[in-house]
Amino acid sequence: MSVIIKFTAPDDTSAASIVDSGPDGVFGSLTCGNFDASEAVIEWESLLTGRSFEALVASDEPHTVTDTGEEGSPLLFVISGALQGTLARASAARLAEVGELWVQERAAKGEVFDPEMVEELLSDLADLARTAGGRGDGVYRWTA
Template sequence: MSIIIKFFAAPDDEAAAAVVERGPDGVFESLVFGNFDIEEAMIEWESPFTGRRFEDLVAADEPRVVADPRDGEGPLVLVASAPLQDALATADQPRLAEVSELWVRERAVEGETFDPELATELLDELANLARTAGGRDARLYCWTA
């Protein structure tokens, strides 16, 4: 379970990895969320957006780790897959709400409760960041601690 989650856009893996110890604040504009398993969430978002099965995404090591200096015991940086970033960037409001509802239901099955309105807002903000990243020829990253 991630305590702090910050999504940001960076030009490449090297620039994103450079902020692993302190986070993207002051270097990249970021969206701050918290208190959920971000790796699982990114897979749970990508699956309905792209049609790829959860198991296939796990087997493909999605989301890819860009920097993990303490081998899972500290902050790390992940990169959203290109298909997830593209899906977020092109999704309209009804599609974002649909994926959000699926995610909230999936988490409920696992015993976690998320406010559906907040979950939709999260994906909406993330979609806006994905659009910004694509417009700058950048990638969508996530820093977590």
């Protein structure tokens, strides 16, 4: 089972400094479950901003900071400024709507997610985006 931690950091260099040990205790963070976080971030950005999944992938979103390419090695990426800003400005109602749409998309692909968990995750991620924005930090995702 993968551990996924989303956290804030001032820049890619600072974020990359924890790639081997993880961000717990170093940066403000939240931990979430075992799912394809890279794909989820792209899907959430698509739902929140209206940009297509394909356009986001073509623009290299989310941006990878570190990836050795080795199976089981930590992966670190930063979410786009557009997604961070949109999350920071999103109302609770908008986050709930996006969560419901995402749960429906994943269900169509055979994955089941608890809607309340997704709504809470998006709310926590929005809080993290607000905190990061207030400090001029980015929002990163670390998986091991």
